[in-house]
Amino acid sequence: MSDTAMLRAVDICVERQGRRLLDGVCLDLPAQGAVALVGPNGAGKSTLLQVLAGQMASNSGMVRLDGAPLSTLSVPVRARHIGYMPQRFEPHWDVTLQELMRMRVPDATQALAQARLQPLAARRWSQLSGGERARGLLAAVLATDPPVLLADEPGAALDVRHRLALVQALARRGRERLVVVVMHDLDLAFECFERVIVLHQGRVAMDGAPAALLQDPQLDQVFGVHFQRIAVPPHTLLRARSQEPYDAH
Structure with a gap:
């Protein structure tokens, strides 16, 4: 492993209710870089992000932030260094967006x-659409300019135009900061990010530059489909074909 990692996962294992969600995950994440975290449902993506953010304790292993064990750092210190955007966020009180930002x-x-987001400043959280909540939460997380940003499918509630703009903005942020984003849209992940980590059954199955991973048949095995690679210069798009007939029953 590199000695210059900003965020490092060392042999992370997580078990819940007799099920192993993460199984010996090791990662080095540098101080700069745009990283997409992809994988099938249940692969452990959200769990790994929560562990990296200090939101969930692992059963074994360790996360280090700039060399220090994350578990030994106070909550304020972690909050200054790591911005975490979960899939779903519900504040305890039905605050306005301006009140949330003021926190x-x-x-x-x-x-x-x-x-x-000025037009939404006085709107209460319950009055915001899913897309508006996503934009507001991301703005609140980024307001302190944390060195590390961990975002769990931040564009899920956005329309196509806003999702594309958001993903591109996060990827650009990776030029100066560390950005790790859980993605379900493989085409956007491979197009916009400089590094893609593929999780499968709680383990790192693939990790590298998008161009190399796109052509690797292991990608098909991980997702359980046949991918047709379609060249749309300068990118390659993936079109999935089922390996087996679909059975609705």
């Missing part, structure tokens, strides 16, 4: 303006 930074007005 993160003193100048909520400026932060909302930078995120182009």
